[in-house]
Amino acid sequence: MKLIKSALLGAALLGAVSAASAQEQFVPVLSYRVGPYAAGGSGFFGGAIDYMNLVNASGGINGVKLTWEECETEYNASRGVECYERLKSKNGGASLVEPLATGIAYGILDRVATDKIPMTTLGYGRSDAANGKVFPYVFPLITSYWNQAAAMVKYLGDKSGGMDKLKGKKIVHLYHDSAFGKEPMPVLDAQAAQYGFELIKIPVAHPGNEQQSQWLQIRQAKPDYVILWGWGVMNAVAIKTAQRNGFPREKILGVWWAGSEEDTIPAGDAAKGYTTMTFNTPGNYPVLDEIRKKVYEAGKGNLDDKTRIGSVYHMRGVTAGILWTEAIRKAQEKYGKGKVMTGEQIRWGFENLNVDEARQKALGVLGMFPPVKTSCDDHEGSGAVKVQQWNGTKWVAITPNWVVGDKALTRKLLEESSAKYAAEKNIKPACASGA
Amino acid sequence: MFYREAGQFKTTYQADSQILPIRQDRIGIATLLAFAFLVVPLIASPYAFSAILIPFLIFALAALGLNILTGYAGQLSLGTAAFMAVGAFAAYNFILRVPGIPVLVAFILGGLCAAAVGIVFGLPSLRIRGFYLAAATLATQFFVVWCLTKIRWFTNYSSSGVITAQKITIFGYSFDTPASKYLLTLGIVCVMAVLAKNMIRSNVGRSWMAVRDMDVAAEVIGFRPMRTKLLAFAVSSFYCGVAGALYAYAYLGTVEPEAYSLDLSFRILFMIIIGGVGSILGSFLGAAFIVLLPIWLNMFAHALGLPTSVASNLELMVFGALIIFFLIVEPHGLARLWQIAKEKLRLWPFPY
Numbered sequence: 001m002k003l004i005k006s007a008l009l010g011a012a013l014l015g016a017v018s019a020a021s022a023q024e025q026f027v028p029v030l031s032y033r034v035g036p037y038a039a040g041g042s043g044f045f046g047g048a049i050d051y052m053n054l055v056n057a058s059g060g061i062n063g064v065k066l067t068w069e070e071c072e073t074e075y076n077a078s079r080g081v082e083c084y085e086r087l088k089s090k091n092g093g094a095s096l097v098e099p100l101a102t103g104i105a106y107g108i109l110d111r112v113a114t115d116k117i118p119m120t121t122l123g124y125g126r127s128d129a130a131n132g133k134v135f136p137y138v139f140p141l142i143t144s145y146w147n148q149a150a151a152m153v154k155y156l157g158d159k160s161g162g163m164d165k166l167k168g169k170k171i172v173h174l175y176h177d178s179a180f181g182k183e184p185m186p187v188l189d190a191q192a193a194q195y196g197f198e199l200i201k202i203p204v205a206h207p208g209n210e211q212q213s214q215w216l217q218i219r220q221a222k223p224d225y226v227i228l229w230g231w232g233v234m235n236a237v238a239i240k241t242a243q244r245n246g247f248p249r250e251k252i253l254g255v256w257w258a259g260s261e262e263d264t265i266p267a268g269d270a271a272k273g274y275t276t277m278t279f280n281t282p283g284n285y286p287v288l289d290e291i292r293k294k295v296y297e298a299g300k301g302n303l304d305d306k307t308r309i310g311s312v313y314h315m316r317g318v319t320a321g322i323l324w325t326e327a328i329r330k331a332q333e334k335y336g337k338g339k340v341m342t343g344e345q346i347r348w349g350f351e352n353l354n355v356d357e358a359r360q361k362a363l364g365v366l367g368m369f370p371p372v373k374t375s376c377d378d379h380e381g382s383g384a385v386k387v388q389q390w391n392g393t394k395w396v397a398i399t400p401n402w403v404v405g406d407k408a409l410t411r412k413l414l415e416e417s418s419a420k421y422a423a424e425k426n427i428k429p430a431c432a433s434g435a
Numbered sequence: 436m437f438y439r440e441a442g443q444f445k446t447t448y449q450a451d452s453q454i455l456p457i458r459q460d461r462i463g464i465a466t467l468l469a470f471a472f473l474v475v476p477l478i479a480s481p482y483a484f485s486a487i488l489i490p491f492l493i494f495a496l497a498a499l500g501l502n503i504l505t506g507y508a509g510q511l512s513l514g515t516a517a518f519m520a521v522g523a524f525a526a527y528n529f530i531l532r533v534p535g536i537p538v539l540v541a542f543i544l545g546g547l548c549a550a551a552v553g554i555v556f557g558l559p560s561l562r563i564r565g566f567y568l569a570a571a572t573l574a575t576q577f578f579v580v581w582c583l584t585k586i587r588w589f590t591n592y593s594s595s596g597v598i599t600a601q602k603i604t605i606f607g608y609s610f611d612t613p614a615s616k617y618l619l620t621l622g623i624v625c626v627m628a629v630l631a632k633n634m635i636r637s638n639v640g641r642s643w644m645a646v647r648d649m650d651v652a653a654e655v656i657g658f659r660p661m662r663t664k665l666l667a668f669a670v671s672s673f674y675c676g677v678a679g680a681l682y683a684y685a686y687l688g689t690v691e692p693e694a695y696s697l698d699l700s701f702r703i704l705f706m707i708i709i710g711g712v713g714s715i716l717g718s719f720l721g722a723a724f725i726v727l728l729p730i731w732l733n734m735f736a737h738a739l740g741l742p743t744s745v746a747s748n749l750e751l752m753v754f755g756a757l758i759i760f761f762l763i764v765e766p767h768g769l770a771r772l773w774q775i776a777k778e779k780l781r782l783w784p785f786p787y
């Protein structure tokens with residue numbers, strides 16, 4: 001019955017959408033709600049859609065309403081490319097795209113530049129894409145893996161009582177054996193040489209549900225810290241196996257994809273005291289209350305389970321939604337308020353974002369994510385992160401201020417790596433013109 | 436009626452041994468090719484090119500490769516994606532490290548590298564067969580992907596281990612629009628399909644089929660099993676290698692080794708099972724089925740307005756049910772259905 005109802009509703013909606021006026025900004029949503037990473041996908045895209053619903057409920061962006069269409073990628077690169085191709089020219093053309101999947105992001109990396117559609121990769125993807133001269137259409141907003149790795153070393157240094165105290169310490173990099181897990185290595189290697197700590201790299205094969213031998217190796221090495229660069233089922237298994245091997249949780253520092261409720265709740269008590277990086281400060285914000293009131297009470301909420309509002313992945317999705325709408329708003333300031341923006345114009349908006357604390361306060365999200373200010377040179381806009389700890393029931397931020405690592409080092413690596421890409425692809429590095 | 440051959444007499448050996456002995460087939464294939472080469476580039480949308488037609492052709496080529504090995508030579512393999520990966524990464528490295536190398540030559544060299552790897556991992560086939568061989572080829576799958584992730588030279592020391600395929604330029608013409616990539620892929624696939632068809636009809640193909648049907652008997656009548664089996668592995672891997680290179684260059688553009696996962700091997704295996712084991716046409720039909728059906732189901736569910744999560748699960752259910760249905764109704768695959776239809780059409784409207 002519910003099926004028929006939703007089918008009819010959908011048909012009616014389709015009719016309504018095609019009949020509506022052109023004052024609509026279309027966002028393709030390449031989401032995944034089934035498959036091994038469904039927990040992350042439903043939370044993140046649920047958050048982004050909740051925020052877009054909130055924007056529409058408050059009258060849109062200067063009157064321009066947001067519309068979107070979902071396409072299920074199942075986190076599969078080939079499916080993702082198909083979805084991207086399917087949606088990119090619908091409803092007057094895509095404004096922007098965010099696949100939240102490394103494989104898909106790499107698959108459409110070249111296509112977005114040809115199609116002139118900006119792609120955000122919030123906290124993942126190619127770290128060197130922060131160089132807007134080589135990657136004009138890619139925006140690894142807030143912070144990339146490299147800046148996160150640098151921030152991790154900074155945090156561990158501060159925890160040990162100063163960066164010079166890292167000398168002679170042992171740090172294990174326990175990583176998911178894929179592009180994702182290998183991404184931070186250049187930074188960790190460089191920092192190991194700089195500060196004189198010993199870096200032990202231990203890979204875990206996908207999906208990571210068997211880690212007995214790895215933790216045995218860790219116990220033998222007796223490291224001072226373990227960086228857990230894991231994802232999906234690997235995280236909960238790592239935390240549980242660490243407990244079984246008697247390795248203290250406080251010494252494990254997870255990447256931000258290892259720091260959601262979906263990772264710690266399955267690990268149960270073993271996760272208490274476990275720390276990870278994050279680019280959102282956990283807590284409640286006025287915007288979340290607004291979402292509860294204006295979106296969920298109107299029956300438009302995207303999450304089935306209301307208690308997930310404000311969870312790590314949901315908040316990350318809300319953050320993405322905020323940055324998208326801010327970019328569109330910025331583009332409208334330059335190209336005409338109340339008009340529908342093209343991908344090129346929104347690209348300019350992303351490149352000139354300035355979400356400072358005053359703006360965050362106006363949006364009701366002060367402190368939820370670090371201030372973001374982008375430029376052609378810096379498509380990342382921040383590079384700051386926080387460290388959070390699981391207290392058994394929820395995440396708590398344990399660094400009051402945003403942690404920033406050695407940005408000079410990551411900048412140097414970024415220049416080298418993007419120059420190599422530009423040479424391979426025959427790209428002449430230059431800032432894109434206005435639009 | 437459509438396939439009535441009355442009056443089509445063959446008076447020379449050449450006429451008797453051509454690829455398509457029936458005139459209707461020749462006209463049909465010529466029309467199809469003319470349509471694919473001349474009409475499709477004019478009418479298809481960029482979405483059709485880059486999300487449907489190009490992957491369909493590439494998967495058809497890979498399925499063709501696997502069909503040569505499994506369908507014709509009877510050697511079960513689960514390493515298809517690994518051979519594709521070898522082709523892609525070899526082509527990438529040739530273009531990167533040999534200045535001025537023509538792209539097509541790099542594709543061929545990529546295929547040859549895959550063939551070499553195929554021969555090495557085909558060696559166990561001399562001793563074991565069936566499921567045991569499938570398990571041995573599974574090792575290819577894991578070894579190749581492991582090797583490509585581990586040895587950073589293959590990915591040109593990129594920090595994340597992902598290669599970004601260079602531009603395809605042939606004689607100064609740059610294949611950068613979806614339509615041009617489609618034509619390039621179509622051209623390569625057509626040439627290789629004709630080659631495969633001829634190989635199957637020649638002495639080589641007969642030796643494969645003899646080994647498939649009974650290797651002891653094949654040896655007794657004079658085929659050398661070792662040479663035959665390894666040749667099958669080499670040719671099959673060559674096809675898969677070229678398909679892998681096209682997958683990287685004409686389809687995705689950037690690839691990480693994980694793109695060539697066991698999952699992809701399975702999908703290609705399903706293609707030949709559904710399309711028809713031991714049939715060139717079957718490779719194409721199977722690829723079309725596996726590539727197009729999920730997309731079509733997804734769009735259908737979307738048009739009904741179902742939530743995407745429901746749509747995905749529905750897709751899995753329908754897909755699974757259809758596979759089981761097909762295998763029960765016609766275990767020899769779609770190609771066999773077409774064959775039956777053709778036979779019926781020869782007698783229509785008066786069957787006896």
